[in-house]
Amino acid sequence: MKRLLLLAALATGAIFGQSLSATQQKIGAFTYTNYSNGVSATTQTLGAFTYTNFSNGLAATTQSIGPFTYTNYSTGVTSTSQTLTPFTYTNYSNGLSSTTQRIGSFDYTNYNNGSTRTSQTLGGYTYTNWR
DSSP: OHHHHHHHHHHHTTTTTOOEEEEEEEETTEEEEEETTSOEEEEEEETTEEEEEETTSOEEEEEEETTEEEEEETTSOEEEEEEETTEEEEEETTSOEEEEEEETTEEEEEETTSOEEEEEEETTEEEEEEO
């Protein structure tokens, strides 16, 4: 799910010098995300695939195979992630990369462009901030 939050950040330019926050809630088979810039997203997992549609027309499809997670974005960007506890490493086809570490209920992510992301899950909600 964190990768899908990242898609919105990529799509809105948030990790290229702007700030963005998001609130996410899971209800039944769907996850709903609202971003501080007015964009919203709906995510659903069907079988081995996770589909995300954004209110601005963007979309993403994610599949996990073994230790790897592959995501195809409608922009043409692709990503590959691997978790080697306690870190998750992600590489994007556009040259971006990130390292994420979970500490307690927080996820801390550092990007190779200097941006950062902090997420916390409380109850059924996930709160995310990009800088």
